Amino acid sequence: MHGKAVVVGVGETTYYKHGQSPDTEFQLACQAIERAAQDAGLPLSEIDGLISYMDHRNSPLRVAGALGMKELRWSSTPWAGGGNNSAACVMEADAAVTAGYANYVVAFRALAQGQFYRLGSGAGIAAGTASEGLSWGAPYGLMTPAQECALHTKRWMHDHGVSQEALASIALASYANAQRNPRAVRHGQPLTREAYHASRWIVEPFHLFDCCQENDGAAALVITTPERARDLKAKAVPIVAAAQGLGPDIGANAFQSKWFPGMYYENVGRMIWDRGGIKPRDVDVLQLYENFTGPVVMALCEMGYCKPEEVDAFVADGALEGPNARLPFNTSGGNLAEAYIHGLEMTIEAVRQARGDSTCQVKDVSYSLAVGGPGYAPGSAILFGAAL
Amino acid sequence: MPRLLGDDFLVPSLTPHNTPFFTAGSIQIQFCKDCGHAQHPPDDVCYACRSWNLEFRAMPGTGRVESAVVVHHAVHPALKTKVPYVVAVISVDGAAGCNVMGNVVGCPPEAVKIGDRVRAFFDEVKSPQGDSLLKIPNWERA
Numbered sequence: 001m002h003g004k005a006v007v008v009g010v011g012e013t014t015y016y017k018h019g020q021s022p023d024t025e026f027q028l029a030c031q032a033i034e035r036a037a038q039d040a041g042l043p044l045s046e047i048d049g050l051i052s053y054m055d056h057r058n059s060p061l062r063v064a065g066a067l068g069m070k071e072l073r074w075s076s077t078p079w080a081g082g083g084n085n086s087a088a089c090v091m092e093a094d095a096a097v098t099a100g101y102a103n104y105v106v107a108f109r110a111l112a113q114g115q116f117y118r119l120g121s122g123a124g125i126a127a128g129t130a131s132e133g134l135s136w137g138a139p140y141g142l143m144t145p146a147q148e149c150a151l152h153t154k155r156w157m158h159d160h161g162v163s164q165e166a167l168a169s170i171a172l173a174s175y176a177n178a179q180r181n182p183r184a185v186r187h188g189q190p191l192t193r194e195a196y197h198a199s200r201w202i203v204e205p206f207h208l209f210d211c212c213q214e215n216d217g218a219a220a221l222v223i224t225t226p227e228r229a230r231d232l233k234a235k236a237v238p239i240v241a242a243a244q245g246l247g248p249d250i251g252a253n254a255f256q257s258k259w260f261p262g263m264y265y266e267n268v269g270r271m272i273w274d275r276g277g278i279k280p281r282d283v284d285v286l287q288l289y290e291n292f293t294g295p296v297v298m299a300l301c302e303m304g305y306c307k308p309e310e311v312d313a314f315v316a317d318g319a320l321e322g323p324n325a326r327l328p329f330n331t332s333g334g335n336l337a338e339a340y341i342h343g344l345e346m347t348i349e350a351v352r353q354a355r356g357d358s359t360c361q362v363k364d365v366s367y368s369l370a371v372g373g374p375g376y377a378p379g380s381a382i383l384f385g386a387a388l
Numbered sequence: 389m390p391r392l393l394g395d396d397f398l399v400p401s402l403t404p405h406n407t408p409f410f411t412a413g414s415i416q417i418q419f420c421k422d423c424g425h426a427q428h429p430p431d432d433v434c435y436a437c438r439s440w441n442l443e444f445r446a447m448p449g450t451g452r453v454e455s456a457v458v459v460h461h462a463v464h465p466a467l468k469t470k471v472p473y474v475v476a477v478i479s480v481d482g483a484a485g486c487n488v489m490g491n492v493v494g495c496p497p498e499a500v501k502i503g504d505r506v507r508a509f510f511d512e513v514k515s516p517q518g519d520s521l522l523k524i525p526n527w528e529r530a
Contacts, residue, residue, distance in 0.1 A: 126466035127396050128516055135400035135410070136429055137489045139524055141393050142475040144463050151477050155455035158502050201460040255477045256428065257485045260454065 003239030009040025009222035015339030019114035021216035029110035032218035041233035049074030049105030053085035074102035083373030086343030088380035091242035093223035110218035153294025160308035170293035173320035178333025186337035212335035235387040243271035244380035263374035269303030295374035331360035
Protein backbone atom coordinates (compact mmCIF):
# COMPACT_ATOMS: atom_id res chain seq x y z
CA MET A 1 0.00 0.00 0.00
CA HIS A 2 1.37 3.37 -1.00
CA GLY A 3 -1.64 5.56 -0.36
CA LYS A 4 -2.37 6.03 3.34
CA ALA A 5 -5.20 8.55 3.41
CA VAL A 6 -8.94 8.18 2.85
CA VAL A 7 -11.62 10.22 1.09
CA VAL A 8 -14.42 10.99 3.55
CA GLY A 9 -16.60 13.40 1.62
CA VAL A 10 -17.53 14.42 -1.90
CA GLY A 11 -19.66 17.30 -3.09
CA GLU A 12 -20.64 19.13 -6.21
CA THR A 13 -22.86 21.98 -7.32
CA THR A 14 -25.49 21.73 -10.01
CA TYR A 15 -23.66 21.31 -13.31
CA TYR A 16 -24.57 23.79 -16.04
CA LYS A 17 -23.81 24.32 -19.71
CA HIS A 18 -20.95 26.79 -20.05
CA GLY A 19 -21.91 30.33 -19.26
CA GLN A 20 -25.24 29.37 -17.68
CA SER A 21 -24.37 29.35 -13.99
CA PRO A 22 -26.39 32.00 -12.14
CA ASP A 23 -23.69 31.95 -9.47
CA THR A 24 -20.14 33.24 -9.58
CA GLU A 25 -17.23 30.84 -9.78
CA PHE A 26 -16.23 31.64 -6.20
CA GLN A 27 -19.76 30.95 -4.97
CA LEU A 28 -19.69 27.61 -6.81
CA ALA A 29 -16.32 26.73 -5.24
CA CYS A 30 -17.59 27.50 -1.73
CA GLN A 31 -20.83 25.58 -2.29
CA ALA A 32 -19.06 22.42 -3.53
CA ILE A 33 -16.69 22.48 -0.56
CA GLU A 34 -19.58 23.01 1.86
CA ARG A 35 -21.39 20.01 0.40
CA ALA A 36 -18.30 17.81 0.55
CA ALA A 37 -17.77 18.76 4.21
CA GLN A 38 -21.45 18.13 4.92
CA ASP A 39 -21.16 14.72 3.24
CA ALA A 40 -18.24 13.95 5.54
CA GLY A 41 -19.98 15.33 8.62
CA LEU A 42 -17.09 17.73 9.13
CA PRO A 43 -17.44 21.36 10.32
CA LEU A 44 -16.00 23.72 7.69
CA SER A 45 -13.80 25.34 10.32
CA GLU A 46 -11.85 22.08 10.66
CA ILE A 47 -10.63 22.10 7.04
CA ASP A 48 -6.99 23.14 7.11
CA GLY A 49 -5.69 22.38 3.62
CA LEU A 50 -6.70 23.42 0.10
CA ILE A 51 -5.51 22.06 -3.25
CA SER A 52 -6.61 22.83 -6.77
CA TYR A 53 -5.02 22.69 -10.22
CA MET A 54 -4.93 24.28 -13.66
CA ASP A 55 -4.02 27.81 -12.52
CA HIS A 56 -7.12 27.84 -10.38
CA ARG A 57 -8.60 31.31 -9.93
CA ASN A 58 -10.09 30.91 -6.42
CA SER A 59 -7.07 31.34 -4.21
CA PRO A 60 -6.76 29.36 -0.97
CA LEU A 61 -6.53 32.64 0.95
CA ARG A 62 -9.94 33.74 -0.28
CA VAL A 63 -11.51 30.31 0.20
CA ALA A 64 -10.07 29.91 3.70
CA GLY A 65 -11.49 33.27 4.69
CA ALA A 66 -14.94 32.70 3.23
CA LEU A 67 -15.27 29.22 4.75
CA GLY A 68 -14.18 30.35 8.18
CA MET A 69 -11.28 27.94 8.37
CA LYS A 70 -9.55 28.19 11.77
CA GLU A 71 -6.14 27.77 10.22
CA LEU A 72 -4.78 27.13 6.72
CA ARG A 73 -1.87 24.73 7.11
CA TRP A 74 -1.48 23.33 3.60
CA SER A 75 -1.99 24.90 0.17
CA SER A 76 -0.59 23.55 -3.06
CA THR A 77 -1.26 22.89 -6.71
CA PRO A 78 0.28 20.35 -9.07
CA TRP A 79 2.35 21.96 -11.82
CA ALA A 80 1.43 22.39 -15.47
CA GLY A 81 -1.33 21.57 -17.87
CA GLY A 82 -4.94 21.16 -16.84
CA GLY A 83 -7.09 18.13 -16.27
CA ASN A 84 -4.01 15.91 -16.30
CA ASN A 85 -3.85 16.75 -12.58
CA SER A 86 -7.42 15.71 -11.69
CA ALA A 87 -5.98 12.71 -9.81
CA ALA A 88 -2.71 14.34 -8.71
CA CYS A 89 -4.58 16.91 -6.60
CA VAL A 90 -5.92 14.08 -4.40
CA MET A 91 -2.45 12.49 -4.36
CA GLU A 92 -1.07 15.73 -2.90
CA ALA A 93 -3.81 15.69 -0.28
CA ASP A 94 -2.77 12.13 0.65
CA ALA A 95 0.82 13.33 1.04
CA ALA A 96 -0.23 16.30 3.18
CA VAL A 97 -2.38 14.41 5.69
CA THR A 98 -0.17 11.32 5.77
CA ALA A 99 2.83 13.46 6.65
CA GLY A 100 0.77 15.19 9.32
CA TYR A 101 1.06 18.69 7.91
CA ALA A 102 -2.71 19.05 7.78
CA ASN A 103 -5.69 17.13 9.13
CA TYR A 104 -8.49 17.65 6.61
CA VAL A 105 -7.49 18.67 3.09
CA VAL A 106 -9.93 19.65 0.35
CA ALA A 107 -9.19 19.12 -3.33
CA PHE A 108 -11.50 21.25 -5.46
CA ARG A 109 -12.07 22.73 -8.89
CA ALA A 110 -14.58 25.39 -9.90
CA LEU A 111 -15.36 27.13 -13.14
CA ALA A 112 -17.86 29.66 -14.43
CA GLN A 113 -17.08 30.33 -18.03
CA GLY A 114 -19.61 33.06 -18.46
CA GLN A 115 -17.82 35.05 -15.78
CA PHE A 116 -14.45 34.16 -17.26
CA TYR A 117 -13.31 33.08 -20.74
CA ARG A 118 -14.27 29.86 -22.44
CA LEU A 119 -11.43 27.38 -22.41
CA GLY A 120 -12.10 25.89 -25.84
CA SER A 121 -11.96 29.26 -27.52
CA GLY A 122 -8.22 28.80 -27.77
CA ALA A 123 -6.01 31.78 -27.19
CA GLY A 124 -9.18 33.88 -27.36
CA ILE A 125 -7.56 36.34 -29.72
CA ALA A 126 -6.92 36.27 -33.43
CA ALA A 127 -5.06 39.51 -34.00
CA GLY A 128 -2.05 40.99 -32.26
CA THR A 129 0.78 38.88 -30.95
CA ALA A 130 1.08 35.40 -29.46
CA SER A 131 3.37 34.74 -26.51
CA GLU A 132 6.49 32.64 -27.10
CA GLY A 133 4.81 29.46 -25.90
CA LEU A 134 1.83 29.92 -28.21
CA SER A 135 3.86 31.35 -31.08
CA TRP A 136 4.88 27.97 -32.51
CA GLY A 137 1.29 27.03 -33.35
CA ALA A 138 -1.15 29.93 -32.96
CA PRO A 139 -0.07 31.91 -36.07
CA TYR A 140 -1.11 28.83 -38.06
CA GLY A 141 -4.51 28.57 -36.38
CA LEU A 142 -3.33 25.75 -34.08
CA MET A 143 -4.86 27.19 -30.95
CA THR A 144 -6.87 24.60 -29.03
CA PRO A 145 -6.42 21.31 -27.17
CA ALA A 146 -8.84 19.70 -29.66
CA GLN A 147 -6.49 20.50 -32.52
CA GLU A 148 -3.39 19.39 -30.61
CA CYS A 149 -4.94 16.08 -29.57
CA ALA A 150 -6.29 15.56 -33.11
CA LEU A 151 -2.74 15.73 -34.50
CA HIS A 152 -1.62 13.00 -32.09
CA THR A 153 -4.71 10.88 -32.67
CA LYS A 154 -4.59 11.13 -36.47
CA ARG A 155 -1.01 9.86 -36.62
CA TRP A 156 -1.65 7.13 -34.04
CA MET A 157 -4.75 5.84 -35.86
CA HIS A 158 -2.73 5.87 -39.11
CA ASP A 159 0.17 3.93 -37.57
CA HIS A 160 -1.99 1.27 -35.92
CA GLY A 161 -5.00 0.97 -38.23
CA VAL A 162 -7.44 2.18 -35.57
CA SER A 163 -10.91 3.04 -36.90
CA GLN A 164 -13.29 5.91 -36.23
CA GLU A 165 -15.61 3.33 -34.62
CA ALA A 166 -13.21 3.01 -31.68
CA LEU A 167 -13.57 6.72 -31.00
CA ALA A 168 -17.34 6.46 -31.39
CA SER A 169 -17.49 3.68 -28.79
CA ILE A 170 -15.95 5.95 -26.16
CA ALA A 171 -18.52 8.69 -26.79
CA LEU A 172 -21.39 6.21 -26.82
CA ALA A 173 -20.32 4.67 -23.50
CA SER A 174 -20.14 8.03 -21.73
CA TYR A 175 -23.50 9.11 -23.12
CA ALA A 176 -25.17 5.77 -22.29
CA ASN A 177 -23.96 5.95 -18.69
CA ALA A 178 -25.03 9.59 -18.33
CA GLN A 179 -28.64 8.51 -18.98
CA ARG A 180 -28.58 6.86 -15.53
CA ASN A 181 -27.23 9.98 -13.82
CA PRO A 182 -29.64 12.85 -13.09
CA ARG A 183 -26.68 15.17 -12.35
CA ALA A 184 -25.43 14.77 -15.91
CA VAL A 185 -25.88 17.77 -18.17
CA ARG A 186 -26.60 15.33 -21.04
CA HIS A 187 -29.08 13.28 -19.00
CA GLY A 188 -32.16 12.70 -21.13
CA GLN A 189 -30.19 13.20 -24.34
CA PRO A 190 -29.03 9.75 -25.46
CA LEU A 191 -26.61 9.41 -28.35
CA THR A 192 -26.78 6.89 -31.20
CA ARG A 193 -23.92 5.74 -33.38
CA GLU A 194 -25.69 7.30 -36.37
CA ALA A 195 -26.02 10.66 -34.63
CA TYR A 196 -22.35 10.47 -33.65
CA HIS A 197 -21.24 9.98 -37.25
CA ALA A 198 -23.68 12.61 -38.53
CA SER A 199 -22.42 15.27 -36.10
CA ARG A 200 -20.24 18.03 -37.51
CA TRP A 201 -16.48 17.84 -37.56
CA ILE A 202 -14.65 20.02 -35.08
CA VAL A 203 -11.21 19.00 -36.26
CA GLU A 204 -10.75 15.65 -37.98
CA PRO A 205 -10.82 12.95 -36.63
CA PHE A 206 -12.97 14.54 -33.90
CA HIS A 207 -16.68 15.01 -34.43
CA LEU A 208 -18.65 17.22 -32.05
CA PHE A 209 -19.35 14.20 -29.82
CA ASP A 210 -15.68 13.28 -29.55
CA CYS A 211 -15.11 16.49 -27.62
CA CYS A 212 -15.81 17.10 -23.95
CA GLN A 213 -18.48 19.57 -23.04
CA GLU A 214 -17.66 22.90 -21.51
CA ASN A 215 -19.51 23.50 -18.28
CA ASP A 216 -19.95 25.65 -15.22
CA GLY A 217 -19.90 24.05 -11.81
CA ALA A 218 -17.66 22.95 -8.97
CA ALA A 219 -16.58 19.71 -7.34
CA ALA A 220 -14.72 18.94 -4.11
CA LEU A 221 -13.37 16.02 -2.07
CA VAL A 222 -12.32 15.89 1.59
CA ILE A 223 -9.25 13.80 2.43
CA THR A 224 -8.03 12.80 5.89
CA THR A 225 -6.32 9.98 7.76
CA PRO A 226 -8.10 6.66 8.49
CA GLU A 227 -7.81 7.43 12.22
CA ARG A 228 -9.64 10.76 11.93
CA ALA A 229 -12.18 9.20 9.56
CA ARG A 230 -13.43 6.93 12.36
CA ASP A 231 -14.95 9.97 14.08
CA LEU A 232 -16.85 11.06 10.95
CA LYS A 233 -20.20 9.79 9.75
CA ALA A 234 -19.26 9.11 6.10
CA LYS A 235 -17.80 5.96 4.64
CA ALA A 236 -14.03 6.25 4.23
CA VAL A 237 -12.62 5.31 0.83
CA PRO A 238 -8.97 4.31 1.01
CA ILE A 239 -6.42 5.61 -1.47
CA VAL A 240 -4.57 2.44 -2.45
CA ALA A 241 -2.06 4.13 -4.75
CA ALA A 242 -1.52 7.25 -6.80
CA ALA A 243 0.91 8.29 -9.50
CA GLN A 244 1.92 11.44 -11.28
CA GLY A 245 4.83 12.27 -13.54
CA LEU A 246 6.73 12.10 -16.78
CA GLY A 247 8.55 9.25 -18.43
CA PRO A 248 12.16 9.39 -19.59
CA ASP A 249 12.81 11.64 -22.59
CA ILE A 250 9.37 13.17 -22.25
CA GLY A 251 9.47 16.92 -22.07
CA ALA A 252 6.99 19.70 -22.37
CA ASN A 253 7.40 19.98 -26.12
CA ALA A 254 4.48 17.94 -27.27
CA PHE A 255 5.14 17.39 -30.94
CA GLN A 256 8.81 16.37 -30.94
CA SER A 257 9.50 13.01 -32.52
CA LYS A 258 10.56 11.06 -29.42
CA TRP A 259 7.10 11.37 -27.94
CA PHE A 260 4.91 11.93 -30.99
CA PRO A 261 2.31 10.60 -31.11
CA GLY A 262 1.79 9.97 -27.39
CA MET A 263 -0.38 10.69 -24.37
CA TYR A 264 2.23 10.46 -21.55
CA TYR A 265 0.49 7.58 -19.73
CA GLU A 266 2.95 4.69 -20.09
CA ASN A 267 4.83 5.74 -16.97
CA VAL A 268 1.70 6.65 -15.01
CA GLY A 269 0.30 3.20 -15.78
CA ARG A 270 3.53 1.46 -14.81
CA MET A 271 3.66 3.34 -11.48
CA ILE A 272 0.02 2.84 -10.55
CA TRP A 273 0.14 -0.93 -11.26
CA ASP A 274 3.43 -1.33 -9.38
CA ARG A 275 2.29 0.69 -6.38
CA GLY A 276 -1.19 -0.83 -6.27
CA GLY A 277 0.19 -4.34 -6.73
CA ILE A 278 -2.45 -5.02 -9.38
CA LYS A 279 -2.84 -5.35 -13.15
CA PRO A 280 -5.21 -3.42 -15.46
CA ARG A 281 -7.70 -6.33 -15.50
CA ASP A 282 -7.98 -6.18 -11.69
CA VAL A 283 -9.66 -2.76 -11.89
CA ASP A 284 -13.40 -3.22 -11.43
CA VAL A 285 -14.39 0.22 -12.69
CA LEU A 286 -12.41 2.86 -14.58
CA GLN A 287 -12.93 6.61 -14.95
CA LEU A 288 -10.67 7.84 -17.75
CA TYR A 289 -10.77 11.57 -18.45
CA GLU A 290 -12.13 12.32 -21.90
CA ASN A 291 -10.85 15.61 -23.17
CA PHE A 292 -11.40 13.93 -26.52
CA THR A 293 -12.10 10.32 -27.41
CA GLY A 294 -8.81 9.78 -29.26
CA PRO A 295 -6.63 10.44 -26.21
CA VAL A 296 -8.80 7.98 -24.24
CA VAL A 297 -8.12 5.05 -26.57
CA MET A 298 -4.44 6.01 -26.73
CA ALA A 299 -4.16 6.18 -22.93
CA LEU A 300 -5.96 2.84 -22.53
CA CYS A 301 -3.23 1.29 -24.67
CA GLU A 302 -0.36 3.13 -23.00
CA MET A 303 -1.59 1.99 -19.58
CA GLY A 304 -1.57 -1.61 -20.72
CA TYR A 305 -5.25 -2.45 -21.26
CA CYS A 306 -4.60 -3.67 -24.79
CA LYS A 307 -2.37 -3.16 -27.82
CA PRO A 308 -3.28 -0.37 -30.25
CA GLU A 309 -4.06 -2.98 -32.90
CA GLU A 310 -6.58 -4.56 -30.49
CA VAL A 311 -8.33 -1.42 -29.31
CA ASP A 312 -11.15 -1.50 -31.88
CA ALA A 313 -12.23 -4.91 -30.58
CA PHE A 314 -11.51 -3.95 -26.96
CA VAL A 315 -14.06 -1.13 -26.95
CA ALA A 316 -16.59 -2.62 -29.43
CA ASP A 317 -20.07 -4.02 -28.84
CA GLY A 318 -20.92 -1.96 -25.78
CA ALA A 319 -17.85 -3.24 -23.92
CA LEU A 320 -17.75 -0.06 -21.84
CA GLU A 321 -21.46 0.65 -21.32
CA GLY A 322 -23.39 0.15 -18.08
CA PRO A 323 -22.59 -1.40 -14.71
CA ASN A 324 -22.18 -4.91 -16.15
CA ALA A 325 -19.83 -3.92 -18.97
CA ARG A 326 -16.69 -5.92 -19.76
CA LEU A 327 -14.89 -2.85 -18.41
CA PRO A 328 -17.27 -0.50 -16.56
CA PHE A 329 -16.08 2.90 -17.70
CA ASN A 330 -16.93 6.56 -17.09
CA THR A 331 -19.98 5.46 -15.18
CA SER A 332 -21.30 8.95 -14.39
CA GLY A 333 -21.05 10.04 -18.02
CA GLY A 334 -17.62 11.58 -17.67
CA ASN A 335 -16.47 14.85 -19.17
CA LEU A 336 -18.38 14.10 -22.36
CA ALA A 337 -21.83 13.73 -20.85
CA GLU A 338 -21.92 14.41 -17.09
CA ALA A 339 -19.97 17.65 -16.89
CA TYR A 340 -16.51 18.94 -17.61
CA ILE A 341 -15.25 20.09 -14.24
CA HIS A 342 -11.79 19.29 -15.57
CA GLY A 343 -12.11 15.70 -14.46
CA LEU A 344 -12.57 16.22 -10.74
CA GLU A 345 -16.19 15.07 -11.12
CA MET A 346 -14.73 11.78 -12.43
CA THR A 347 -12.46 11.41 -9.39
CA ILE A 348 -15.63 11.86 -7.31
CA GLU A 349 -17.36 9.14 -9.36
CA ALA A 350 -14.46 6.77 -8.66
CA VAL A 351 -15.02 7.42 -4.92
CA ARG A 352 -18.76 6.83 -5.29
CA GLN A 353 -18.08 3.48 -6.97
CA ALA A 354 -15.86 2.49 -4.04
CA ARG A 355 -18.64 3.54 -1.60
CA GLY A 356 -21.37 1.78 -3.56
CA ASP A 357 -23.50 4.82 -4.30
CA SER A 358 -23.00 5.50 -8.01
CA THR A 359 -26.00 5.91 -10.31
CA CYS A 360 -24.38 3.18 -12.42
CA GLN A 361 -23.09 1.06 -9.55
CA VAL A 362 -20.77 -1.84 -10.33
CA LYS A 363 -21.14 -4.89 -8.04
CA ASP A 364 -18.46 -5.77 -5.51
CA VAL A 365 -15.92 -3.07 -6.31
CA SER A 366 -12.49 -3.86 -4.91
CA TYR A 367 -10.54 -1.41 -7.09
CA SER A 368 -11.85 1.83 -8.58
CA LEU A 369 -9.42 3.83 -10.74
CA ALA A 370 -9.56 7.48 -11.85
CA VAL A 371 -7.15 8.63 -14.56
CA GLY A 372 -6.43 12.29 -15.33
CA GLY A 373 -6.39 13.98 -18.70
CA PRO A 374 -4.27 12.33 -21.40
CA GLY A 375 -2.10 14.31 -23.80
CA TYR A 376 -0.79 16.86 -21.34
CA ALA A 377 2.06 16.03 -19.00
CA PRO A 378 2.47 15.25 -16.18
CA GLY A 379 -0.33 12.71 -16.22
CA SER A 380 -1.85 11.31 -13.05
CA ALA A 381 -3.99 8.48 -11.73
CA ILE A 382 -5.45 7.43 -8.39
CA LEU A 383 -6.60 4.01 -7.28
CA PHE A 384 -9.26 3.61 -4.60
CA GLY A 385 -10.15 0.50 -2.64
CA ALA A 386 -13.55 -0.59 -1.32
CA ALA A 387 -14.91 1.71 1.39
CA LEU A 388 -13.82 0.83 4.93
CA MET B 389 1.32 35.70 -51.13
CA PRO B 390 -1.26 36.68 -48.48
CA ARG B 391 -1.15 34.66 -45.27
CA LEU B 392 -3.53 31.70 -45.23
CA LEU B 393 -5.45 32.99 -42.22
CA GLY B 394 -5.22 36.68 -43.16
CA ASP B 395 -2.37 39.17 -43.04
CA ASP B 396 -3.61 40.61 -39.75
CA PHE B 397 -3.98 37.20 -38.08
CA LEU B 398 -2.03 36.55 -34.88
CA VAL B 399 1.75 36.87 -35.24
CA PRO B 400 4.48 35.76 -32.83
CA SER B 401 5.64 38.05 -30.08
CA LEU B 402 9.38 38.00 -30.72
CA THR B 403 11.74 36.68 -28.04
CA PRO B 404 15.36 35.48 -28.18
CA HIS B 405 14.10 31.92 -28.58
CA ASN B 406 11.75 32.47 -31.52
CA THR B 407 13.23 35.47 -33.35
CA PRO B 408 15.48 33.37 -35.67
CA PHE B 409 12.62 31.06 -36.65
CA PHE B 410 10.19 33.87 -37.44
CA THR B 411 12.50 36.49 -38.99
CA ALA B 412 15.42 34.81 -40.80
CA GLY B 413 13.61 33.71 -43.94
CA SER B 414 14.98 30.19 -43.51
CA ILE B 415 14.03 27.29 -41.24
CA GLN B 416 16.18 27.97 -38.16
CA ILE B 417 16.73 25.17 -35.67
CA GLN B 418 18.71 25.34 -32.42
CA PHE B 419 21.78 23.08 -32.17
CA CYS B 420 24.17 22.36 -29.33
CA LYS B 421 27.70 23.38 -30.31
CA ASP B 422 29.15 20.86 -27.85
CA CYS B 423 27.24 17.67 -28.61
CA GLY B 424 25.46 18.45 -31.87
CA HIS B 425 21.96 17.79 -30.48
CA ALA B 426 19.13 19.55 -32.34
CA GLN B 427 16.08 20.71 -30.37
CA HIS B 428 12.81 22.51 -31.00
CA PRO B 429 11.36 24.67 -29.58
CA PRO B 430 14.63 26.34 -28.57
CA ASP B 431 15.54 26.58 -24.89
CA ASP B 432 18.33 27.97 -22.69
CA VAL B 433 19.98 24.59 -22.11
CA CYS B 434 20.76 21.59 -24.31
CA TYR B 435 18.39 18.77 -23.35
CA ALA B 436 21.00 16.15 -24.34
CA CYS B 437 24.16 17.35 -22.52
CA ARG B 438 23.02 20.42 -20.50
CA SER B 439 25.47 22.70 -22.31
CA TRP B 440 24.63 26.39 -22.59
CA ASN B 441 26.65 26.62 -25.80
CA LEU B 442 23.79 26.76 -28.31
CA GLU B 443 23.38 28.26 -31.79
CA PHE B 444 20.79 28.51 -34.53
CA ARG B 445 21.48 26.91 -37.92
CA ALA B 446 19.61 27.28 -41.20
CA MET B 447 18.06 24.05 -42.45
CA PRO B 448 17.47 23.21 -46.12
CA GLY B 449 13.80 24.19 -45.82
CA THR B 450 12.28 20.84 -46.70
CA GLY B 451 10.46 18.31 -44.56
CA ARG B 452 7.85 15.58 -44.25
CA VAL B 453 4.28 15.69 -42.99
CA GLU B 454 4.13 13.62 -39.77
CA SER B 455 0.48 14.41 -39.09
CA ALA B 456 -2.09 16.73 -40.62
CA VAL B 457 -5.64 17.51 -39.53
CA VAL B 458 -8.41 19.50 -41.15
CA VAL B 459 -9.84 22.17 -38.86
CA HIS B 460 -13.57 22.74 -39.44
CA HIS B 461 -14.62 24.62 -36.32
CA ALA B 462 -13.55 28.26 -36.29
CA VAL B 463 -12.43 29.01 -32.75
CA HIS B 464 -12.55 32.73 -33.44
CA PRO B 465 -14.89 34.84 -35.62
CA ALA B 466 -11.87 35.89 -37.71
CA LEU B 467 -11.46 32.26 -38.79
CA LYS B 468 -15.06 31.70 -39.93
CA THR B 469 -14.21 32.47 -43.55
CA LYS B 470 -10.92 30.52 -43.34
CA VAL B 471 -12.15 27.03 -42.36
CA PRO B 472 -11.56 24.37 -43.39
CA TYR B 473 -7.78 24.66 -43.20
CA VAL B 474 -4.99 22.20 -42.46
CA VAL B 475 -2.59 22.27 -39.54
CA ALA B 476 0.34 19.90 -39.71
CA VAL B 477 3.28 18.56 -37.75
CA ILE B 478 6.31 18.59 -40.03
CA SER B 479 9.66 16.91 -39.44
CA VAL B 480 12.50 19.19 -40.50
CA ASP B 481 15.17 17.84 -42.86
CA GLY B 482 18.62 18.29 -41.35
CA ALA B 483 17.43 18.35 -37.71
CA ALA B 484 16.80 14.82 -36.46
CA GLY B 485 13.87 14.57 -34.06
CA CYS B 486 12.71 18.15 -34.58
CA ASN B 487 9.13 18.75 -35.65
CA VAL B 488 7.57 22.13 -36.35
CA MET B 489 3.96 23.17 -36.82
CA GLY B 490 2.49 24.90 -39.83
CA ASN B 491 -0.16 24.92 -42.51
CA VAL B 492 0.18 23.16 -45.84
CA VAL B 493 -1.17 25.46 -48.55
CA GLY B 494 -1.71 25.29 -52.28
CA CYS B 495 -3.88 22.17 -52.32
CA PRO B 496 -7.29 21.18 -50.94
CA PRO B 497 -7.08 20.56 -47.16
CA GLU B 498 -8.13 16.91 -47.47
CA ALA B 499 -5.33 16.27 -49.99
CA VAL B 500 -2.57 16.63 -47.38
CA LYS B 501 -1.40 13.17 -46.25
CA ILE B 502 1.00 11.78 -43.67
CA GLY B 503 4.30 11.20 -45.48
CA ASP B 504 3.92 14.07 -47.97
CA ARG B 505 7.13 15.91 -48.76
CA VAL B 506 6.87 19.65 -48.18
CA ARG B 507 8.92 22.80 -48.80
CA ALA B 508 8.97 25.97 -46.72
CA PHE B 509 8.05 29.44 -47.94
CA PHE B 510 7.90 32.63 -45.91
CA ASP B 511 5.06 35.10 -45.40
CA GLU B 512 6.45 38.61 -44.90
CA VAL B 513 4.40 40.65 -42.48
CA LYS B 514 5.10 43.64 -40.23
CA SER B 515 4.64 43.22 -36.48
CA PRO B 516 1.52 45.02 -35.15
CA GLN B 517 3.78 47.67 -33.60
CA GLY B 518 5.43 48.11 -37.01
CA ASP B 519 8.88 47.75 -35.49
CA SER B 520 9.97 44.49 -37.07
CA LEU B 521 9.57 42.51 -40.29
CA LEU B 522 8.47 38.94 -39.69
CA LYS B 523 9.11 36.16 -42.18
CA ILE B 524 6.70 33.50 -40.94
CA PRO B 525 7.53 30.01 -42.24
CA ASN B 526 4.78 28.02 -43.86
CA TRP B 527 4.67 24.98 -46.15
CA GLU B 528 3.57 23.74 -49.54
CA ARG B 529 3.79 20.27 -51.01
CA ALA B 530 7.13 19.68 -52.72
